[in-house]
Amino acid sequence: MKHYITYIFLLVTALLTSQNADRKFISVNEISNGLEVHVNDGVYTIQMYTPEIAETSFLPTGETAMAASHAVVLEPNAINVQVTERAEDILLKTNGLYITITKSPFQISYYYKDKHVISEKAGYAKNDSLETIQFEISKDEVLYGGGARALGMNRRGHRLQLYNRAHYGYETHSELMNFTLPIVMSSNQYMVHFDNAPIGFLDLDSKDDNTLTYETISGRKTYQVIVGESWYDIVDNYTDLTGKQPMLPRWALGNFSSRFGYHSQKEVLETIDAFRAEEIPVDAIILDLYWFGKDIKGTMGNLAFDRDSFPNPQQMVKDLKSKNVETILITEPFMLTTSKRWDEAVEKDILAKDTIGNPATYDFYFGNTGIIDIYSNTGKQWFKTIYKDLAQLGVNGFWGDLGEPEVLPSWVKFEAGTADEVHNIYGHDWAKLVYESSLEVSPDKRPFILMRAGYSGSQRYGMVPWSGDVNRTWGGLQSQPEIALQMGLQGLAYMHSDLGGFAGANLDDELYVRWLQYGVFQPIYRPHAQEDVASEPVFRSEKAKELAKQAIELRYALLPYNYNLMFQNSQTGTPLMRPLFFEEPNNPDLYAYSDAYLWGKDILVAPILKAGQKEQTIYFPKHSAWFDFDTAEVFEGGQTKTIPTKEQSIPTFIRAGAFIPMLRPQQSTKLVENQTLYLSYGHHNSVTQSRREFYNDDGKTVAAYENRNYQILNFEATYKGRNLQFDFDAETGKMFTAKSRSIDFTIHNISKRPKYVKIDGKKVEFFYSEVLKNLIVTFPWHTSEAKTIKLKLKN
Template structure:
């Protein structure tokens, strides 16, 4: 494609390399982040993901015999014929070497194909011709992480995926090539070297991580430009921090959003909603939000309310608010094609909807029947959609849940040549807009909530692209009430976190099919420590509110929802730090213990921040499980206070009401008193659970909903301890309601964080 290397020309930000047939460019964002680019299209479209401006990077470019070298303080880039690019350390050690793709495509005879077809088996794919592909060598001990919400296990080596946002109703299995989100970013880790690669291409793209050839991986795309970023670093934390610096970070959410959310497709009337709201309070299950699925709308028309089933929706929402709930409503992108319907009429008048290749209004079918699709890729359309949020805000809604925004449709997928308006009023075809459709819808939604509500927006999206974390949080879509999906939830959420999506969760209990008592009990144990904690299920499935089974299940469910509310200040602190560092809240063990090779492929444990390890049961009938505690630390059992040395497997009893949970020695965990919802009571005294060891911890305190923290409007307390001797310092003192004092509990055998409500009291000295 490129041919022989001919010459190069350096400038202030990088090097343009000339080949026989095309040009390529190597440029620098930082001395660790390299952009590799070549134009493949007539029109270059600005990135929807990258927000970091390039820094001034000193580099030296030199012509060698068969290649050129470009060297910074942190990285050496080597460019060869055919625009093959290698990345090395400054002293010449290979980090990642480009190669060529071997042809390992399976061939079968005509007779074999006929036999496979008769039994309904799919045929092996032929080798596809992509617009471009980049092949890189795999080290024998290389591990691959990230790639967003893809199915399967934590380590993506040996899998192949496609980046094409897809609403697939079948039960999601390990071999699924794509799901709802396209995050073309991964992290590679092998002995002595760690790096990341982000392919910033919104067309359909492909990532084969050693499935076709065990010695190499490749990424490719069917359209768009060759445009990828190589990120070098000493650790995985460096890579995650650099990638989220490049594409943006999850902002600190309102504190109530970190509470428990109850939802179901099937709360059809105001009586249904109020029954759930009242039962939650009666059963003493803490809950901050009830979600309204599509049934609240009038004939599934967006920005309407069903006045038949809700006689006075504003009054209903006000009553929920008085009970401590924050209502959240679903919104789909499909606008009903109906004369006289104001949203449709306005969109038609202004040309805000997609058109077919023949320049006719494009119509497909979604929940309201025949529907049209806004061109969210255009800023005028986004501003119009933003203004529509005012209808919900004025009604008393506190958050929006964007669904069906792949975009999904009932009469087959949107054709590749459907036309959307782009940023500059030119046309962008569906094949290039598809993967950013949900991203741009989230942009529009956030714009409206900032304009009309003013607090930190709470926006959920199903479909997303790299960088959508700047606008929204996420859930993993339509999972099923099966054990395999509980098992998959942990690596799926951990890889989303490594991909920049810090605020994410799964539907607790499973969305489709019928959950069981045991499955729901085990799922709430995972959910209570996931960043987003919501029970959601489908119409026609078994109800899975906490009281739908028996007293034992209700008590187990309450125990773990209460645990979530006790740990809220810790989780909120994790989010505060995530906005600054990009590090996820829910993490695979190896992110914190990268030197411990035993952590690299643990799929059934996870960490919450720096200090907690959860080892949930994810298999039916299991009441005892093996737990690995990473080396380099001592660990306390959260429930018993028992102490363990790291670097070993231990066996823990795990009856149905117990999820093994461990705290790293040196931790100081802030705990809230029990509440039924965030803000039910003022927290004047904070409980500190101290786990003897050596450690420092920063706790943040603010109003929990405004943007004042961005201007320093918060308090920051530094808790330092040395084997139980605690020091408390005020690092920042800008919030008007500091704690009056602290209850300090020293945790040890038989004394745990939750064994009583208080400990030694220390008055806070201003």
């Protein structure tokens, strides 16, 4: 302990030259789970939520405390906090974080289990136009965060504007996009979340002086430092703080039919009929803005079906349901003065105001508009009624577009504050409104909410974000893995892209196919584009259609694996797409690497991002061997290999010792009940023990796990000597009915035909391929009972 405190003192002393010399320590008081530190210009409050989450707030003299956080939902836990005041400093210690407050010059520093995390530099300061909080960082840290950007994985060196704004037609570089989150994550394995909504900047050492600065126009001077034993722990802790994402309906993992846009009821039904005729799976169709008007301009705000083009929307939704297809409608928060509802909006006082209290109006691309004040009770309830009426028609998903908001002059006033104060949380609170509306109509049905903008913690409203109007080019595709990986780190794990690209009339079948192949391993599978080039595979060339169909069928085959990823995310916040530094946190070569990533724990994916690419160079994470998904060829971990590409798939590899459950592809995710489970296992001599769990429920009910309406299939492998044993069992919730499943079990990398295979002690017939070096055994399994499969291997 003496050595540890000496280390802290020396490190703090080394940083003192850069502190705010004008801030003077006065006194300290202990409070529940923390400290209150009085200085000459205000009061610092340091509170521990958990041993891994510390919150620090500064309240300047003469100011009153701000309203509650828009991001944080966690209540501080009662934990053991030890406080020691000494002549030169105050020490606050938990069994995780350790905080020092140096008295002169004043400074706050954070440590985690004897390792320095971060220190305030100048701390809080108020400048001419911005309030800032400044930190000292080490010279070699790689920094992530700031929301959705196309900047490369390492965002250090950038001053990032915090102002949600669409970037139409971006490609490999975008400084500012739809999701700007006040979050920084470091390769040193910590996160800082600035808990404040108004607009500002996040300066990630743009002056190259080892300084991290949060800048804002106003608001709370609050941040949380979040740590953990691993990247998984950090994301888990952050999503504990800001809310876990509830499970989506299972159909959300299927294929979407989407374009800008479908002009009529007839076109909608004919499009789905084309999917069914081509036997290409599809689970949902998204109607863009033509559902409420024939023209792009002048009709936004109608928010009711145009009966000329959609004469019987209720019947259309019913017809789609009969084909196992869900209907999703676009909505926007803008109310044009030419809308059929404008007079109603003014009369019912649902709009944000100008500086003299009249409905605020201004021009943008779609016309002269007002914007719904979702912070006023009248605006909120009116908008909720719109969603409830549509839900009662049978609409099962909503798309919130332009919710940055796309255009929002600073002079506009909302009940909750100025435009600049609510700009970055408008999409967040709009998602909350839609989420609540959906549950008020159908309390037991999981909502589906697609949103173009949001804020820290938006995941708790079931938000599904996407990466905006990306260009339909190879450059547009190249930025997508980075954007999705970054957003997964920041809690929004369902970030995905318009598959095929959105902007521009670029008819490139190779690009289209490679984007759809990448989409198999991104959270939401949704081809979407401007209508001058079809986004739906059924309207592409025969070759593109066939290759797209193969990709979509693989997506459906992986449904049991993917559904388990959804469950894991709902419980731990773990992103579906994971950067390789999750696997090797101490490997600096991976800190900025996004050429390959993990889809869940066990699937390694390396998308093809360039035209005519004949080979792909891939790093295989160490501590594991990896099986080629198509050929079962084994690659040892810890090496970089260049492999030839294939037209029909992108490079995909399975971790040795992994169980991968699959289904025969169906035309809808709703057709999976009682299907044969195709289970594969990659045997490797290095893996002596392996266990995986796969979650299942009815695919639609809210809180199925919490209400014990679920089943978890457990698969375990044990390898010792010449014995390879598999144990299957299931954890079945009391509200779930255990059923019999037909299991088709493939075991890869068996070099010789086994002497025998036994199931529950009885020898059984099996198929063995000397060419493929695999074994297949088929058997029934009633999941209420355990089952054991034993192989006796030959030397």
